[in-house]
Amino acid sequence: MFFIKNKKGADKMLSMYWFAIIIIVSVGVVAMVYIFYTAPYEVRDAESEVLSNQFANCFSRGGLVNPMLASVGEFNSGFDLLGECEVNFVVENEYGWSQREQFFVETEFYSVDDLNNPKLVLSEGNLDWKPSCFIKDKKDEDYDRLVKCNEERIYVLGEDGEQYLIKILVGVGKIDKNVRQ
Amino acid sequence: MLGSKRNKKGQVGETLTWIVATLIIISVLFIFIYASIAMAKVKSVGSGEIKSKAQETIGKEVDWIETKNEMAFARDSSDRVRIERWLNEKQEN
Numbered sequence: 001m002f003f004i005k006n007k008k009g010a011d012k013m014l015s016m017y018w019f020a021i022i023i024i025v026s027v028g029v030v031a032m033v034y035i036f037y038t039a040p041y042e043v044r045d046a047e048s049e050v051l052s053n054q055f056a057n058c059f060s061r062g063g064l065v066n067p068m069l070a071s072v073g074e075f076n077s078g079f080d081l082l083g084e085c086e087v088n089f090v091v092e093n094e095y096g097w098s099q100r101e102q103f104f105v106e107t108e109f110y111s112v113d114d115l116n117n118p119k120l121v122l123s124e125g126n127l128d129w130k131p132s133c134f135i136k137d138k139k140d141e142d143y144d145r146l147v148k149c150n151e152e153r154i155y156v157l158g159e160d161g162e163q164y165l166i167k168i169l170v171g172v173g174k175i176d177k178n179v180r181q
Numbered sequence: 182m183l184g185s186k187r188n189k190k191g192q193v194g195e196t197l198t199w200i201v202a203t204l205i206i207i208s209v210l211f212i213f214i215y216a217s218i219a220m221a222k223v224k225s226v227g228s229g230e231i232k233s234k235a236q237e238t239i240g241k242e243v244d245w246i247e248t249k250n251e252m253a254f255a256r257d258s259s260d261r262v263r264i265e266r267w268l269n270e271k272q273e274n
Contacts, residue, residue, distance in 0.1 A: 017199060021206060028210040032217040039221030046226050053245050063252030112260060115267050134272070152246050153268045155253045163257060165267060180221070 039180055044148035044172040051087065051170045052152040055105060058085035059166050065156040073162045075109045075120040082124050089125050095176040101126035102173040112163035129171045144179050147171045 059066055069079050082088060089103040104125030108118035133149035149171040156164050250268060254261060 017203075021203065024207065025210065028214060032214055035214065036217045036221045036224075039224050042225035056246050056249060060249045060253070063249060063254075063256050112264065115263075151271045153271045154246055155250045155264050155268060157253050157256050161257060163260065163264070165264065167271070 040178055042144070042148075042178045044174060044178050045150070047174075048148050048150035048170045048172045051103070051105065051172070052150045052168050054087055055081075055085050055107065055168045055170070056152055056154050056166075059107075059168075060154050060156040063157060065158050065164055067159065070109070070158055070162075070164060072160060073111075073158065075164075077120055077122075079122060081105065081107065081122050091174070097174070097176075100173075104129050104171045106130065106169045108167040110165040110167070112165060115165065118167075125171075126173070129173055130169070133169065133171055145175055147173050147175075148178075 059069060066084070068084055069076055087105075089101055091097045091102045104123065104127050106121065106123040106127065109120040109122075110118050129147040132146040133151075135143070135146055137143060149169060151170075152168045154166045154168070156166065158164060254264075
């Protein structure tokens, strides 16, 4: 008799135990899903590459330089970088981004005779971001909170057969949306 | 007396089993939570995911910039070595 009563109590305890385990596991699963899906995607690498490709496409057409950019061996210093290349740096009005530009582009144009001194430098956007592009310490925990940059170099020919080299450096800020706070 | 003692021993053994089982369940849960934190940190859309239509069609990697450079070299490849050296000096990010 004593044994039977005891067994009933043990069964009750066991079902409470399972109930507690189900709750713990459910909370764990919800926590895992929440942690993973609320983490932002880092898209800035892709974004900076897309932007550099857009500028490269604007400067070089089938291997020939855009005639608006250079002709008769001279670069056009009045070239409208954003307008001609159909790029805008307009961003969402969040995190105070409208007060601080989140992109920059710097392009250096060289003649093949002198690869150290650019003949023309054109830039747009927030150039305060630029020094971050040269920090390479990826192990630093704050590295992800820096601007993501992409550099591309292209070789183009002028209509007159002149050889030009172009360096494109693009940086994307937008830290608040791409890195977990 | 003897029966009660035996019963107690059985209960202790069973309780220990459940305590160990609970610990295992909770530690597995923590491992999974830790893994989800680690995976969340590396969520990114890299440039590798962006494939151009041409890339999908021909089924191999196409570098947009390299293609442009090759087009220019096809027209004039004089000083190619020097130019290529300069092109390859670009900083990797």
